[in-house]
Amino acid sequence: MSSTILIVDDEPQVLEILSSYLKKDGYHVITSENGKEAIELALTYPIGLLVLDLMLPDINGEEVCKEIRKHSRVPILMLTAKSGESDRIKGLELGADDYLVKPFSPRELVARVRAILRRSGEYQTLSDHIQIGELAISLTYKTVTKNGIPVELTPNEFRLLTTLIRHPGRTWSREELVSEVLGLDFHGSDRTIDTHVKNLRQKIEDDPKQPVYLKTVYGLGYRFEDPTKN
Incomplete structure (x- = not known):
């Protein structure tokens, strides 16, 4: 919304x-x-x-x-x-x-x-439990499973995933993701987001080099896609 x-x-x-x-x-x-x-x-x-x-x-x-x-x-x-x-x-x-x-x-x-x-409460557009494709996410317990198998994410990786998943199809710039995931007090390079995306792909994608969830939008940033709607 x-x-x-x-x-x-x-x-x-x-x-x-x-x-x-x-x-x-x-x-x-x-x-x-x-x-x-x-x-x-x-x-x-x-x-x-x-x-x-x-x-x-x-x-x-x-x-x-x-x-x-x-x-x-x-x-x-x-x-x-x-x-x-x-x-x-x-x-x-x-x-x-x-x-x-x-x-x-x-x-x-x-x-x-x-x-x-x-x-x-205006920004809460999803229920506690999110199921997209093979992924299941609990916002309350901060857990992720893929095909029923737990996926161990760092706090930053979890925040990155839930930020992207709340708006499927929306392209986020690195700058925006730094603000959402790492906070306003983060003073490092926005390329840090690239590392988090790479690590997250390793954990949730079948083939990290050909991701179906975490897509790169060249020159702009990243977006989350729901493969069940393609």
Whole structure:
């Protein structure tokens, strides 16, 4: 399921950049440059998450957040130039789910959006038990079997597999997989993902050189395919 993200910021360039990154990640995006319109959209449109700048031309973002929280539990990610602890605490107490200080990387914003949606339940599109072809995965027990035989995966390999398997057919860049699998604090080369993919193929593919599950999309990254649907 693709969530709709509402971005509220009075800087057109910020709206354009964030919209581009979120759309690239598969989200539907709507935008607003003022607080009054943001409240109306948030309370009438079926959005999955609100990205809300605190400095708006008509009503400040804190008032927008307060008004929306009277009627809705939609997840809210606040954007602000204020980095003080008291400002962050105030934002969270008003009902924000997360707080991002400007300037920030658009990649970090996308990663935080994913994390908020996972926590809120929007991102949970699969049941605990996943069966695709010969593979069976338990998300609760973090186990994988192939034809009933246990497959021993490292934590990173398991995260890589479940990240890819949640969106069959979607191509993930190395950069995106680093963020999802290794975390925002990882500072090594994104080519590390190649090693994890290679090791994972050795464990789940009949012929790692001709994979049926983990496909390379040359020049772009990797995707998971369901061979039962081909």
